[in-house]
Amino acid sequence: MMDQMTPAQRAAAIANGQDADRLPCNPNVANGTARIYGCKISEFNTNPKALAQAQIAAYRRFGYDSLRIFTDLFPWAEAMGAKVNFPEDNTADLDKPAITDVSMIDRLEPADPYKDGRLPIQVEAMKYLVDEVGGEIGCSVGVVGPFTNAFFLIGVENTMRLILKDPESIHKLCKVSLETSKAYAAAAIDAGLTPAISEPMSSCTVVSPRVFRKYSLPYLKELVDFIKSKGKGTVIHVCGQTNKIWEDLADMGIAGLSIDNVASISECKKMVGHKTKIMGNVDPGGVMYTGTPLEVRLKTLECIRDGYDNPKGFMVMSGCSLPVETPLENIQAMMDTVREVGYPVELSKVEDLMEDCKKKMQ
Numbered sequence: 001m002m003d004q005m006t007p008a009q010r011a012a013a014i015a016n017g018q019d020a021d022r023l024p025c026n027p028n029v030a031n032g033t034a035r036i037y038g039c040k041i042s043e044f045n046t047n048p049k050a051l052a053q054a055q056i057a058a059y060r061r062f063g064y065d066s067l068r069i070f071t072d073l074f075p076w077a078e079a080m081g082a083k084v085n086f087p088e089d090n091t092a093d094l095d096k097p098a099i100t101d102v103s104m105i106d107r108l109e110p111a112d113p114y115k116d117g118r119l120p121i122q123v124e125a126m127k128y129l130v131d132e133v134g135g136e137i138g139c140s141v142g143v144v145g146p147f148t149n150a151f152f153l154i155g156v157e158n159t160m161r162l163i164l165k166d167p168e169s170i171h172k173l174c175k176v177s178l179e180t181s182k183a184y185a186a187a188a189i190d191a192g193l194t195p196a197i198s199e200p201m202s203s204c205t206v207v208s209p210r211v212f213r214k215y216s217l218p219y220l221k222e223l224v225d226f227i228k229s230k231g232k233g234t235v236i237h238v239c240g241q242t243n244k245i246w247e248d249l250a251d252m253g254i255a256g257l258s259i260d261n262v263a264s265i266s267e268c269k270k271m272v273g274h275k276t277k278i279m280g281n282v283d284p285g286g287v288m289y290t291g292t293p294l295e296v297r298l299k300t301l302e303c304i305r306d307g308y309d310n311p312k313g314f315m316v317m318s319g320c321s322l323p324v325e326t327p328l329e330n331i332q333a334m335m336d337t338v339r340e341v342g343y344p345v346e347l348s349k350v351e352d353l354m355e356d357c358k359k360k361m362q
Contacts (some may be wrong), residue, residue: 001339007065007137014313014343023308023316023345024065025338026279027288027331030321031071031091033058040089041324044071048121052128059137061328062335065315067133068196069125069188070142071118076180077144077152079117080108090324097155102162102169108153110179113187126191134192140235141188145199146223147216149177156201163211174219182226189230196235197223205240205262212245224252235279239320243267250275261286261319265306277313282334284318289326293333298357300337301350308345 004021005013013020034041037054044051055067072092078084081098098108113119122141129139144152150173151159162169185195201207202216220236227234233255238245241262249257250272257276259268261283268278282288282299291299300316307314316338322331341350 001336003063020343022338022343025316025335026064026066027334028318028321029058029331032322032324032326036061041091042086042088045086045118046121048124049128051125055129056132062331064335066138066140067129068140068142069122069129073144074152075118076111076149079111079119080153080180082152094152098153102166105169105172108176110176110183113184119184123187123191126188126193130192140194140196142198143181143184143195145197146174146177146181146219148199148201150174151201170215174215178219178222181223185227189232194232195227198237200239202238203240204242204244209244213248217248221252224254246272258317265303269307269310273310273312275312278307278310279315279317281319284320284322288318288330289323293329294357294360296330296333297337298354300334301354304341304345305350
């Protein structure tokens with residue numbers, strides 16, 4: 001099945017209450033774009049053109065609705081002094097934090113996105129992306145939120161200990177991380193992209209809502225307000241279970257809330273669907289990576305059933321970034337399912353398609 005509209009045309013039509021060819025959909029292919037483009041993932045750390053062109057190649061292959069410059073969670077901490085492992089053909093991972101003790105916090109300085117670490121590579125990739133496809137599809141850039149970056153500056157175990165024993169140091173780490181996040185967001189906006197915030201360590205699976213509200217929320221809100229002051233909305237993704245902080249997130253006036261597969265679209269819609277777009281949430285591992293195309297189809301239909309009528313809009317997505325080796329036929333199955341359903345969504349059609357899937361799976 002072929003799309004009848006570009007992503008930009010589709011988004012505009014739905015926003016204006018008009019018919020469209022289908023719901024927006026973003027499988028969140030992430031570093032798996034290297035498999036489609038034909039390069040090693042390590043090239044994304046040194047070659048801005050490869051980073052952009054891989055995103056474009058995946059978009060041309062599947063026709064989904066959003067592109068994002070994002071390689072891993074660590075470029076910002078790395079630009080502030082952390083050490084990162086770079087496998088030849090897999091996603092980078094944290095090796096050593098920037099500092100090992102609170103006495104070293106005052107040595108930390110905000111990163112310059114045009115000079116430090118891999119950030120200039122990503123800024124350059126943004127320009128390639130906008131130049132080639134900026135008029136037809138929404139282009140975003142991932143940025144890790146201040147609270148999460150604080151963990152990578154001094155180490156996860158140290159941060160958890162400081163949360164209990166040294167609140168002042170946590171606030172210092174978040175403040176310097178915030179300045180890095182703001183500078184990077186500003187560079188992205190100047191390049192014509194929209195910042196999208198990832199805050200995995202703010203998950204209720206990692207810290208309590210009380211800890212989130214004390215240490216993460218103030219800095220996250222300042223980052224969101226900064227992006228909005230530049231004329232851009234922003235989407236936030238927090239991994240894991242997040243239902244206890246949905247209202248905190250939506251009350252910041254974000255453009256969209258991306259939820260993980262362990263969360264409920266129906267529950268999220270009831271709680272904050274009148275405040276923000278909801279995005280999600282097909283299981284990236286258990287369904288997209290290890291499932292069959294038929295299982296992907298069923299779960300995509302379930303997401304559509306639960307979220308299509310969200311008052312502020314809905315985008316079909318995976319619950320988080322897809323594993324690198326996610327079968328391409330599963331990504332295609334998600335896109336084909338959304339195309340078959342069309343827009344406006346007819347609930348009876350979705351339910352009939354779900355029943356057909358279940359019969360075939362018996």
